Amino acid sequence: MKVSLLDLIISLSDVMDMISPALNGHHRRVAHVSYMIGQKMGLTTERLSNLFITALLHDCGGISLKERLDALQFDIINPFIHSEIGYRLLSGYEPLKIPALIIRYHHVYWNETSRYAAKKEYDIPLESYILNLSDRVDVLVNKKSEIIGQSMYIKEKIISESGKKFMPDVVDAFAEVSKPISFWLDIINVEKSCIIQENNIEDTILDENSIFSAMELIRRIIDFRSGFTATHSSGVASVAEQIGKCAGLGKGEQNKLKIAGCLHDLGKLAAPVEILEKPGK
Ligand SMILES: [Fe+2]
Ligand SMILES: [Fe+2]
Known part of the structure; x- marks a missing residue:
């Protein structure tokens, strides 16, 4: 990948x-x-x-x-x-x-x-x-x-x-x-x-090894938006990866599950924190 x-x-x-x-x-x-x-x-x-x-x-x-x-x-x-x-x-x-x-x-x-x-x-x-x-x-x-x-x-x-x-x-x-x-x-x-x-920007192509540190960054930005869910995405990523392993999926599929876990709440960035942390939610 x-x-x-x-x-x-x-x-x-x-x-x-x-x-x-x-x-x-x-x-x-x-x-x-x-x-x-x-x-x-x-x-x-x-x-x-x-x-x-x-x-x-x-x-x-x-x-x-x-x-x-x-x-x-x-x-x-x-x-x-x-x-x-x-x-x-x-x-x-x-x-x-x-x-x-x-x-x-x-x-x-x-x-x-x-x-x-x-x-x-x-x-x-x-x-x-x-x-x-x-x-x-x-x-x-x-x-x-x-x-x-x-x-x-x-x-x-x-x-x-x-x-x-x-x-x-x-x-x-x-x-x-x-x-x-x-x-x-x-x-x-x-x-x-x-x-x-x-097209003129020096881009970095992330391989399998380096992609997880980029995912960790994005996860941190997402989870930082709410004190209630500060480690939520990393928890979901680990659990999804482990379930994938138990279900017999290969390493590549497990990695995809881990990435999906890190990113699954990306939409939170488009939601005002005033709504995410609304009392009684
Ligand atoms: Fe600014
Ligand atoms: Fe600005």
């Missing part, structure tokens, strides 16, 4: 955005804008790949619907909880160690850098500033209105924060890449535009 890590991440990303129509496609749009800016700034293919993957997962630490919707405000209040949770969820999985670090700082504004620079352990990656600006571009887009008419306002709003909220070099790159109308049209047709970028 061989599985593309990028395919897994895209699926995870899409499911997380199904939690509300207001969030539909948010991760993909931010990935698209981040990629365009990173490319303009001359990032290597490896860094661009990590940036794209990071953007697809950047709000994975936003557990409640309220938290996700609050993050859609341009002047977001207290965004550091979901940034830290995202970091902690992803950093235990070796292939996502760099994305985890980028996510940790994805809401640090440029003019807050000195506060972090004072401590050596807080070295903020350039990619966090790119992700921050790209995220703010998407929250400024009114999805109910046509895009070209808003583009000038969004550009002016972002450029006016150069050297304040946003890193000047990142703003300059954004100002350049957002000149063609196609940039804005690609934002609203993001599934199509992402396909082109996905």
Whole structure:
């Protein structure tokens, strides 16, 4: 069995955005804008790949619907909880160690850098500033209105924060890449535009041995959503595997059962935690 890590991440990303129509496609749009800016700034293919993957997962630490919707405000209040949770969820999985670090700082504004620079352990990656600006571009887009008419306002709003909220070099790159109308049209047709970028991403093909650590990551993200079911998926995976063994299934089939056990509650990511933990449920 061989599985593309990028395919897994895209699926995870899409499911997380199904939690509300207001969030539909948010991760993909931010990935698209981040990629365009990173490319303009001359990032290597490896860094661009990590940036794209990071953007697809950047709000994975936003557990409640309220938290996700609050993050859609341009002047977001207290965004550091979901940034830290995202970091902690992803950093235990070796292939996502760099994305985890980028996510940790994805809401640090440029003019807050000195506060972090004072401590050596807080070295903020350039990619966090790119992700921050790209995220703010998407929250400024009114999805109910046509895009070209808003583009000038969004550009002016972002450029006016150069050297304040946003890193000047990142703003300059954004100002350049957002000149063609196609940039804005690609934002609203993001599934199509992402396909082109996905083809340029350095993907990891997971084999039988490495697939379980990826499943463990996804399971952790799913189970973390509710304190009542914190180890539920891993329990289901183990029991399903053991029943398969007792029923005489081969190792390959047992592995499939274990994977299915890890993923069986994937739909929980699309359900608000306010519903999952509703008293009396
Ligand atoms: Fe965020
Ligand atoms: Fe976001």
